[in-house]
Amino acid sequence: MKIVVDFDLCESNAICMQIAPDVFEVRDDDFLYVLNENPDESDRGRMEECVQRCPKQAISLED
Amino acid sequence: MARQSIHIVGASLAGIRAAEALRRRDFRGRIVLIGAEHQLPYDRPPLSKQVLAGNWDTDRIQLTKPEKLEELDLDLRLGVSATGFDLDSRTLSTSDGAEAVDGLLIAAGARCRTLPGAEDLGGVHVLRDLDQAMALRAELDEGPKRVVVVGAGFIGAEVAATCRERELAVTMIEALPTPLGRVLGEQMGEVCAEVHRQHGVDLRTNVGVDRLETGGDGRVAKVVLRDGAEIDADIVVIGIGVTPNTEWLEGSGLTLDNGVVCDATLLAAPGVTAAGDITRWPNYRFDEVMRVEHWDNAIEQGIHAAERLLTDDLDAQPFTPVPWFWSDQYDRKIQLAGRVRPDDDVEIVTGTLEEHRFAALYGREGKLVGVLGFNRPRHVMQYKTMIENGTSFTDAIAAEV
Numbered sequence A: 001m002k003i004v005v006d007f008d009l010c011e012s013n014a015i016c017m018q019i020a021p022d023v024f025e026v027r028d029d030d031f032l033y034v035l036n037e038n039p040d041e042s043d044r045g046r047m048e049e050c051v052q053r054c055p056k057q058a059i060s061l062e063d
Numbered sequence B: 001m002a003r004q005s006i007h008i009v010g011a012s013l014a015g016i017r018a019a020e021a022l023r024r025r026d027f028r029g030r031i032v033l034i035g036a037e038h039q040l041p042y043d044r045p046p047l048s049k050q051v052l053a054g055n056w057d058t059d060r061i062q063l064t065k066p067e068k069l070e071e072l073d074l075d076l077r078l079g080v081s082a083t084g085f086d087l088d089s090r091t092l093s094t095s096d097g098a099e100a101v102d103g104l105l106i107a108a109g110a111r112c113r114t115l116p117g118a119e120d121l122g123g124v125h126v127l128r129d130l131d132q133a134m135a136l137r138a139e140l141d142e143g144p145k146r147v148v149v150v151g152a153g154f155i156g157a158e159v160a161a162t163c164r165e166r167e168l169a170v171t172m173i174e175a176l177p178t179p180l181g182r183v184l185g186e187q188m189g190e191v192c193a194e195v196h197r198q199h200g201v202d203l204r205t206n207v208g209v210d211r212l213e214t215g216g217d218g219r220v221a222k223v224v225l226r227d228g229a230e231i232d233a234d235i236v237v238i239g240i241g242v243t244p245n246t247e248w249l250e251g252s253g254l255t256l257d258n259g260v261v262c263d264a265t266l267l268a269a270p271g272v273t274a275a276g277d278i279t280r281w282p283n284y285r286f287d288e289v290m291r292v293e294h295w296d297n298a299i300e301q302g303i304h305a306a307e308r309l310l311t312d313d314l315d316a317q318p319f320t321p322v323p324w325f326w327s328d329q330y331d332r333k334i335q336l337a338g339r340v341r342p343d344d345d346v347e348i349v350t351g352t353l354e355e356h357r358f359a360a361l362y363g364r365e366g367k368l369v370g371v372l373g374f375n376r377p378r379h380v381m382q383y384k385t386m387i388e389n390g391t392s393f394t395d396a397i398a399a400e401v
Helices: A015-019 A041-053 B013-024 B066-072 B130-141 B154-165 B186-198 B295-309 B377-388 B393-398
Strands: A002-005 A024-026 A032-034 A059-062 B005-009 B030-035 B075-078 B082-086 B091-094 B097-100 B103-106 B110-112 B147-150 B170-174 B202-205 B209-214 B220-225 B230-232 B235-238 B242-244 B267-269 B272-274 B279-283 B288-290 B324-329 B332-338 B345-352 B357-364 B367-374
Touching: A002 A032, A015 A024, A015 A041, A015 B377, A024 B377, A041 A059, A041 B295, B005 B013, B013 B030, B013 B066, B013 B295, B103 B295, B130 B235, B147 B154, B154 B170, B154 B186, B154 B324, B170 B220, B186 B202, B220 B235, B272 B295, B295 B324, B332 B377, B345 B377, B345 B393, B357 B377, B357 B393, B367 B377, B367 B393, B377 B393
Parallel strands: B005 B030, B005 B103, B030 B075, B103 B272, B147 B170, B147 B235, B170 B202
Antiparallel strands: A002 A059, A024 A032, B082 B091, B091 B097, B110 B242, B209 B220, B220 B230, B267 B272, B279 B288, B324 B332, B332 B367, B345 B357, B357 B367
């Protein structure tokens, strides 16, 4: 599973960071950084929640 | 609990996320998704921003890709409105006819309030659905001399911001002393007012609208305020809140009170739940009965209400979210998490009000109850986690974030 963020859409609402702070981090520059682009398959549920809760629909998962 | 079928009334955000949740929970029965609009489920927040600005076409706001929708195997009925429900006989009436229902999830949303006499006047708009957004956009494209926005809440503020980006002259009228003062408190409301004024909005506060006047051609020409001021207006946008769509449920046997009244688990009656803007329920976390109109709530509540229909009463969990929303105005991202009141204690923990980039914490009875951010998304989410964890106000202020 690979995390793909469309940075043209991302507006750093940081919802993903609240759900998975070990994978997503919004820093003081207000930009989102993906800390782990390939989370373990066992983490799929949490990653799908990030996809669904992103207000800008900027996150997708590739197999 | 072996349900045969579930009807979902409302095919917007709460409804579609509920349908997805049912399939994720392996519900194999029939799902009927009923939407009053003709469009496939779409996302509303861009309507007042990218869509209204003319930057996005409507295909960019689909909530679910067609292939995903296909996988859900829904009995999707668009352009169909619910007209009645009878709890005793479990009969749902729609513009298509009446049918028996097993599980029912009510996500029928809300509609815009308007001003008396404004309905039939040309040039007067409200903004909630796609058709309304496109109608307003078409009129903005014609280059009106002045747009008057009635109500400086979030929709009004976003419409004003989008109109200013289009370099249109904007007057915004707010009946309260400060925009959002009743929500955020006077001090923070004043910051919102400053942001609008800096961007060239003619903001009039503490004054109501007396009437709209027409130029004789059936279109609005003038807005007359209670203090006697008259403002020439080619277009008027009314953003004075919404009314839940509960009329069709009158006499149904469900309890209605400015929404569909549910228990803490979102159950309105046996086998009937509600989600989204229409739902009133006791949120135990804040010890308050609330109805929440936020985007994120529609998702979370849609999922919870769907799962509740598949759960036995004994195993049902209360729905206790920390409400959260954002509003994009000009180059500011305003986010609020929690449940704040104008008389809460307020403490700025990072940034300053002057630079319009800060995070402010709200405390009540020693507890952290809210956080407001202006361009501070990371802080808002970190303090939101603290609210969820029941952190005290003093600990939150002292925390390294």
